[in-house]
Amino acid sequence: MEHITLLLGIVIITALVFDFTNGFHDTANAMATTISTGALKPKTAVAMSAVLNLVGAFMSVEVAKTISKGLVNEEGIQPEVIFAALVGAILWNLVTWLVGLPSSSSHALMGGLIGAAVASAGIGAVNGSVVVTKVLIPAIAAPLVAGLAAMLAAKVTYKLGGRVGEKTSAKGYRTGQIASAGLVSLAHGTNDAQKTMGIITLALVAGNALPAGANPPVWVIVSAGLAIAMGTYLGGWRIIRTMGKGLTDLQPQQGFAAQTSAASVILASSSLGFSLSTTHACSGAVMGSGLGRKGGVVRWSTATRMFIAWGLTLPAAALVAAGAELVMRTGDIGIAAVTVFLVGSCFAIWLISRRQVIDHHNVNDVQPVGAEEAGVVTTAMAAVAVPPTAAAGTTAAVTDEDLRATIPAATTTPAAPAAAV
Numbered sequence: 001m002e003h004i005t006l007l008l009g010i011v012i013i014t015a016l017v018f019d020f021t022n023g024f025h026d027t028a029n030a031m032a033t034t035i036s037t038g039a040l041k042p043k044t045a046v047a048m049s050a051v052l053n054l055v056g057a058f059m060s061v062e063v064a065k066t067i068s069k070g071l072v073n074e075e076g077i078q079p080e081v082i083f084a085a086l087v088g089a090i091l092w093n094l095v096t097w098l099v100g101l102p103s104s105s106s107h108a109l110m111g112g113l114i115g116a117a118v119a120s121a122g123i124g125a126v127n128g129s130v131v132v133t134k135v136l137i138p139a140i141a142a143p144l145v146a147g148l149a150a151m152l153a154a155k156v157t158y159k160l161g162g163r164v165g166e167k168t169s170a171k172g173y174r175t176g177q178i179a180s181a182g183l184v185s186l187a188h189g190t191n192d193a194q195k196t197m198g199i200i201t202l203a204l205v206a207g208n209a210l211p212a213g214a215n216p217p218v219w220v221i222v223s224a225g226l227a228i229a230m231g232t233y234l235g236g237w238r239i240i241r242t243m244g245k246g247l248t249d250l251q252p253q254q255g256f257a258a259q260t261s262a263a264s265v266i267l268a269s270s271s272l273g274f275s276l277s278t279t280h281a282c283s284g285a286v287m288g289s290g291l292g293r294k295g296g297v298v299r300w301s302t303a304t305r306m307f308i309a310w311g312l313t314l315p316a317a318a319l320v321a322a323g324a325e326l327v328m329r330t331g332d333i334g335i336a337a338v339t340v341f342l343v344g345s346c347f348a349i350w351l352i353s354r355r356q357v358i359d360h361h362n363v364n365d366v367q368p369v370g371a372e373e374a375g376v377v378t379t380a381m382a383a384v385a386v387p388p389t390a391a392a393g394t395t396a397a398v399t400d401e402d403l404r405a406t407i408p409a410a411t412t413t414p415a416a417p418a419a420a421v
Contacts, residue, residue, distance in 0.1 A: 007335070008207040011079045012200055014086045014342075016227040019196035021093040022105040023053065023231020026192060028243040029102070029262070029282035030184040033255035035363060036244030039174040040181070042235070042360035048178075049185040050233035056189020057197075057225030071110060071135075072117045072202075073125050080328045080335065081116045082203040087342050088112030088321030092313060094349045100238040100246070100358075101306055104277035107313040109195055110135055115318025119325040138269060139277055139310075143284025146265045150285040153257035154292025173252035180259035185232075187266035188278050189225065196224040237358045243283065245364060246302045248290030258282070258289035280310065 030052075031045040040048070089108040096103040110131075117125040157173065197216040200223075204210040210217070216224075244250070250258070262285040266278050283306060290298045324341075328334040 005079075005207060007079050007083075008203060008209060010335075010339070011083045011086070011203045011207075014083060014090070015196050015200045015203065016223060018086050018090050018093070018105075018109065018199075019193065019224050019227035020231035020234075021090055021097070022109075022192055022196070023050075023228040024234045024236040025093050025097050025105050025231075025239060026102075026188060026278055027232050027234075027236045028239040029278045030181050030188055030259075032240045032243030032282075033250050033258050033286065034177050034181040035240060036250055037174060037177065037252045037255045039177040039252060039255065042237075042240075042363055045181065046233050046235040046360075048182060049188075050229040052182050052185035053189040053193065053232050054225045054229040056186040056191075057193035057221060057228065059186075059190045071127060071130055072113060073121075073127065077117060077125065077202065077206045078120065079203050079207045081120045081325055082113075082199060082206060083335070084116035084119070084321045084325035084328060084338070085109065085112035085317075086199070087324045087338060088115060088317035088319070090342065091320055091345055092317045094346060096309055096313075097236055097238055098349055098353055100242045101309045102239045102243055102279045102283055103306075103309040103313050104139070104279045106192065106195055106277045106279075107135070107139065107310075108317040109199065111314035111317035112321035113199070114314070115321035116325045118318075119322035139280060142265060142269070142277060142281040143287075145284075146262050146281040147284035147288030149261035149264070150254075150258045150288035151292040153261055154254050154289045154296075157253040157257055158293060171252075173256045176256045177252055177259060180256055180263060183263040184259050184266070184278075184282065187263045189228065191266055191269065191278055193224050193228045196227065197221055200224065235360065237360060237363045238353075241358060241363050242302065242306075243286060246299060247283070247286050247306075248296060248298045250286070250289065251293065254289035254293055254296070257292060258285040261285045261288070 027046055027049055030049045031040070034040050035042050035045050086109075089105070089112040092103070092108040092111075093105055114126050114131070197220050200220045201210065201214065201216045204217075204220075205212055205214065248254075259282075262278075262282045265281045265285075269281075287298050287303060290296045324338045327338055
């Protein structure tokens with residue numbers, strides 16, 4: 001193993017912590033739809049995803065090369081810069097996990113790296129062309145391509161399954177979902193685990209433990225794969241709830257279409273070395289599959305909050321990382337202060353999360369998607385509805401008792417919209 005200094009050791013451990021948060025933050029990408037449709041039990045789903053994430057980590061190093069060699073110039077980058085980048089990425093991951101928003105761990109990492117590098121060595125430390133071609137363009141294209149593919153795939157699956165019974169079709173697609181979810185998990189390992197490999201390799205180069213341009217050592221690949229697998233097994237239940245039930249109500253046919261489309265996009269990007277956000281691809285696929293079913297809807301209020309989080313990820317992580325880098329310029333005291341701040345913030349976020357525990361027992365306990373549009377219209381119709389006896393076409397007259405029974409329902413309707421919303 002390469003010569004590791006104390007600071008470099010801290011950076012490597014912090015990178016593996018980020019990899020761990022990446023695992024539980026992005027479990028939803030592979031397993032949210034499988035869990036929401038009942039194709040697999042929650043704990044079984046995350047265990048399967050964890051194993052396949054580990055396997056996927058050994059399949060390629062192309063994305064790791066993009067992170068370690070292309071995003072920023074290796075010359076002049078110190079281990080402190082890498083540490084600052086990880087601080088920004090970890091805190092953004094935890095904040096978005098706390099509120100249940102599926103944001104991009106990849107963009108958090110790259111935003112942190114860009115912010116810390118600019119604060120340390122100026123704007124010239126960042127390779128702008130790489131940022132545009134391998135980060136920003138895939139960030140926009142991934143949800144659109146995956147969403148369109150999933151929408152078309154969902155339409156095709158319903159058309160093909162129209163000649164068989166709905167229950168038979170759903171049962172078959174639940175089985176297909178297990179295979180497609182495994183494919184997404186494998187793809188996630190080939191893409192996201194490599195980002196931590198790349199950041200550790202960059203730290204080793206910055207600390208003169210590896211020559212410039214070196215590929216990730218085997219021990220880096222193994223440790224990164226194990227860290228993301230353990231995080232995946234923990235299960236990011238808050239984000240699983242949002243992805244599985246909060247964006248749209250999925251049937252097995254839609255879940256299969258979403259997962260297959262997302263996996264295809266992620267695997268293609270990994271082979272090309274694009275540092276794609278698996279969250280963007282999977283979220284786009286879920287929304288696309290939601291629109292692919294006749295009568296299907298998307299909860300656009302949740303989607304809007306998610307889009308805002310996507311837009312804030314790069315700049316927010318960059319600002320925190322830049323601030324951390326500036327503090328660490330003071331020397332050992334600054335490094336200690338940033339370390340204490342990171343640990344304290346992580347602990348505070350965990351304490352806040354315990355106020356409302358979401359786990360495998362209640363991950364699917366959410367309001368149906370259509371309920372947010374129901375409030376005022378539904379209660380207004382109830383207020384003017386014909387009494388049941390008259391609507392049924394019976395010859396019985398409407399009695400005074402019937403009329404009195406409808407009055408309380410009408411007079412209490414103002415409170416109903418608040419409950420529905």
